[in-house]
Amino acid sequence: MSLANSKWTLPPVLPEDPKRLCIVEVHHTRINRRSFELLHWVGINWKFQDNSTLSNQAHVLRWAYVEV
Numbered sequence: 001m002s003l004a005n006s007k008w009t010l011p012p013v014l015p016e017d018p019k020r021l022c023i024v025e026v027h028h029t030r031i032n033r034r035s036f037e038l039l040h041w042v043g044i045n046w047k048f049q050d051n052s053t054l055s056n057q058a059h060v061l062r063w064a065y066v067e068v
Contacts, residue, residue: 006065015041015063024063026054038066 015022024039024046039046039054046054054060 005067008062008064010062011060015065018042021049021066022063023066025061026058027061028055028058030057034061039063 018040021038021040024037025034026037027034037048037054039048041047046060048054
């Protein structure tokens with residue numbers, strides 16, 4: 001089972017390890033909704049496990065590392 005086991009971190013602080021999954025609270029501006037996503041930070045983008053990029057209409061509110 002996976003769980004968040006670190007403190008919530010606010011942007012502009014970003015994860016250092018692109019291989020570590022994070023649980024990320026995201027605000028989707030187009031539909032005005034919040035959700036939690038499993039993402040990892042790669043270079044300049046948040047990416048899903050399938051390597052697709054988080055929409056530019058979604059803003060990261062906070063994130064925490066996930067451990068298995």
